[in-house]
Amino acid sequence: MGDFSEIVGKVALSGNITEIEPEELLELQLSQQGQLAREILLNDLKLLKARGASPVLNVIKHYDRDDSYPFFPTDVYSFHVDRSPIPTDTILCTYYGSSSEILPNAQAQQKVLIPEIREELKKLYHGAEEDFELFLSDHFFDLHYQAKPGARPIILGLGNLWRLAVDHPESQVLPCVHRAPKEIAGQHRLLLIC
Secondary structure, three states: OOOHHHHHHHOOOOOEEEEEEEEHHHHHOOOHHHHHHHHHHHEEEEEEEEOOOOEEEEEEEOOOOOOOOOOOOOOOOOOOOOOOOOOOEEEEEEEEOOOOEEEHHHHHEEHOOOOOHHHHHHHHOOHHHHHHHHHHOOOOHEEEEOOOOOOOOEOOOOOOOOOEEEOOHHHHHHHOEEEEOOOOOOOOOOEEOO
């Protein structure tokens, strides 16, 4: 399986999110299990690049929190969908640490459609009524969701490569509602994303 924690422990961290280049991986002095983990990472990066993706490997201490609007955080810890102007998908894999969660679309409600939240957002907006939806989009409010009562998020687990549908003009499926995990104190996350 490989010891991904060894890689996380040996990477020189530079901030809350540290990108690891393949050359850096190759320079690490690792045990046999660490070497196996490195081979898996390098192979996954190579396969994704061969398919035209631009994968990035990160060690994550934590993401920045958004406290601009206390009643409506727009950070990655909130259930959200990704948006792109072109056809694409989000691909991710957690190798070590807490993993992302997805929420079935039927178990999620767009926050901007919840009456109480919508009223709070209208208090922030000072433009013409017909431009309110544009305001929601420009500030990414429309990308965030709330789990419905009884919702059961699916934990994506470790070592699983996931392809998440993205909101884009040509998409034939609903975008995938997902969120980053809350970190466990002292444990970093090793994540591949593209």
